[in-house]
Amino acid sequence: MSGLTVVVPCYNEGAQVETAYGELTAALAGVEALELLFVDDGSSDDTLERLRGLAESDPRVRYLSFTRNFGLEAAQAAAFGYASQPWCAQIDCDLQAPPEEIPLLLAKAAEGYDVVFGVRRDRQDAWGRRVAAVVQQWVARRLLGIELPPGASTFRVVRTEVARTIAGLRLGSPYFLATVPLVGARYTTVPTGHRPRTAGRSKFRLARLAGHSFELFFGFSWRPLNAVYLLAVLGVVLGPSLALATWGLGADGGTALAALGVVLGALTLVCTALVGRYLHRLMADMAKIRPFYIREANVEIRPEDALAPG
Numbered sequence: 001m002s003g004l005t006v007v008v009p010c011y012n013e014g015a016q017v018e019t020a021y022g023e024l025t026a027a028l029a030g031v032e033a034l035e036l037l038f039v040d041d042g043s044s045d046d047t048l049e050r051l052r053g054l055a056e057s058d059p060r061v062r063y064l065s066f067t068r069n070f071g072l073e074a075a076q077a078a079a080f081g082y083a084s085q086p087w088c089a090q091i092d093c094d095l096q097a098p099p100e101e102i103p104l105l106l107a108k109a110a111e112g113y114d115v116v117f118g119v120r121r122d123r124q125d126a127w128g129r130r131v132a133a134v135v136q137q138w139v140a141r142r143l144l145g146i147e148l149p150p151g152a153s154t155f156r157v158v159r160t161e162v163a164r165t166i167a168g169l170r171l172g173s174p175y176f177l178a179t180v181p182l183v184g185a186r187y188t189t190v191p192t193g194h195r196p197r198t199a200g201r202s203k204f205r206l207a208r209l210a211g212h213s214f215e216l217f218f219g220f221s222w223r224p225l226n227a228v229y230l231l232a233v234l235g236v237v238l239g240p241s242l243a244l245a246t247w248g249l250g251a252d253g254g255t256a257l258a259a260l261g262v263v264l265g266a267l268t269l270v271c272t273a274l275v276g277r278y279l280h281r282l283m284a285d286m287a288k289i290r291p292f293y294i295r296e297a298n299v300e301i302r303p304e305d306a307l308a309p310g
C-alpha cells in the first residue's frame, strides 16, 4: 500500500504525541509514501513544541497549529485540506483505536469504498457516554430520518478527494458522519479494537455531544419544521373547536376565550422558536464562511484550504 496521510488531531496531548508517533510509524512501516499530519488544535500544553521536535527529526511528520481551540471537526477538516497523499487515515492521538488495524481499513477500502469507518467492537468508555451515543443515534435515525453509518467512530480511512469535498462544504455542517451519506460517498464499516486511554485526559464533554445533536437536528433534517406546520394546522383546527366545546359545556365566554388564547399563544411561541432556530443556523453558516486561523505550520499554507470550522 502506498500513499497514506495519517491525520492526528491533538488537543493538549503533550503526554501522548511521541507515543502516538512511535506506534504509528511502527505499525505503518510497510507504507511507501507515508505522511503523518498532526493538528495542534490550540493546545495550552507542550503539544506544539513536541510536534516541532518530531517534524525536525522525521521529514514524514508535518503539522498545523491553530491559534485557538476550534474543535475536532475543524482540526480534521484542515488536515484533509493539507493532506498530500491519495488516502487519509484518521486516528485519535490517544490511540484508543489500534494503529496496526489501519491496514485492515485500507484493505477494505480497496474493495471499492470511499470511506471505511471503524466500529468499536468493545467500546472502552464510561457507560454514560455509551448510552448517550446510542440515544443520539436512535433519535437521529428514527425520529429525524438521517442516514448515519451505524456505530461509526473517528477511526476511519477516507479517500482524500472525498474528504476534501466534505471538508470544503463551507456552508454545510461539520458533522462528518452525516455528511458522508449526504454526498453519496460509498462507505462501509468494519469492527475494530478499542482500548482505554492510557495518557492525558479525555476531552469529551457532554456539551459536545449535545452540540452535535443540535447540528443533526437543524442541519440534516426538515422534520422539526414539518412538525411546526403540523402544529400550525392543529392550532387552526383545535382553537375554534376548543372554544365551541367549552361554550357547549356551559363555561362563560371569558373563560373560553382565555383558554383559546393560551392554546394559540403557546402554539405560536413553539412555531416561532423553531423557525428562529433555523434562522440562527443560517446565520451561523454564513459566519462560517470566514476562514479559521493557523498559527504555525510546516506545510505549505494554501488560502483556498482555509476551511470554516464548526
Ligand code: UDP
Residues within 6 Å of the ligand: 008, 009, 010, 011, 012, 013, 041, 069, 070, 071, 072, 075, 091, 092, 093, 094, 096, 201, 202, 203, 204
Ligand atoms: N481533540 C481535538 N480537539 C478538541 C477535542 C479533542 O483535536 O477540541 C482530539 C483529541 O486530542 C484526540 C481526539 O480529538 O486526539 C479525540 O479526543 P478524546 O480522546 O479526548 O475524546 P474521546 O475518545 O474521549 O471521545
Ligand code: MG
Residues within 6 Å of the ligand: 092, 094, 096, 197, 202
Ligand atoms: Mg479518546
